Amino acid sequence: MAKKGLGKGLDALFAEDIQKDGITELKITDVMPNKNQPRERFDEEALSALTESIKEYGVIQPIVVTKSDKGYKIVAGERRWRAAKAAGLKTIPSVIREYDARTVTEVALVENLQREDLNPLEIAEGYRSLMDEYGLTQEEISGRLGKSRSAVANSLRLLNLDGYTKTRLIACEITEGHARAALSLPTGPVREFFINRIVDQGLNVRQAELFAKELSKTPTHKKEDSSVSAYKIELDRICSRLEQKFGTKVSFSGTQKKGKIVFEYYGNDDLERLLNLLERRK
8 A cells, every 4th residue: 555645534545445445244253453553542431422323323434454363453443343342243344455564553543643532642652653663763754644743753752751740641631732841840749740730720831831941940950959949849839729728828937857837817807717717627
């Protein structure tokens, strides 16, 4: 198959497949998922809805498969295959193509990209697979998948994220832009504070970038400096939370081992209000 234009439209690719090769009803047990499928997570609610649709109308669009040693490997359509199995179907309409391993990975990645089924990290892992397993350069990936080279490079940068930031990205609590801004900060408490501030205050990407720039001005080249910086940042976060809860200015003094929390009050009525709030939390 010509590699050109993979990123220009899978509908055209599938239409050509169907016209040329026809559709074959394969035993669903003879079909297996692609272990290099870029998508690692399937939305259970969406999958359940598709299962119900298939029970009523069947599989409308065939899946695309290629022959393997043990039957057929899915190139595109694993979600439909899973839903068909859950619906109790014994066969599934399929288009059989002869693809080499690299083309299988490319087509699977393109299908998910065009359907917006992948999270940012799955896309990055797909690019990395094409580079590590098949020797493609970023420029070649860009040309084959219809993406700009900068988009591919920025996507690959996400693989350098720590586990905490990856989790918040996968959960859609932050965007790719937020995550890339986090890469300028050291991993650990400082970066976690940064991510939490984005989520808690709803910072946009530009605001997050400026905030990261401010945080990065704090010296972190020594372990001790980094520890103190993280401690101060965490105190600021706690102060903000307490001020929101108690409606007054809160400050800390002391060291990491010992210190004081100070609540400001303005008159007897305000003091009484604070005492009542504190007593409720006993």
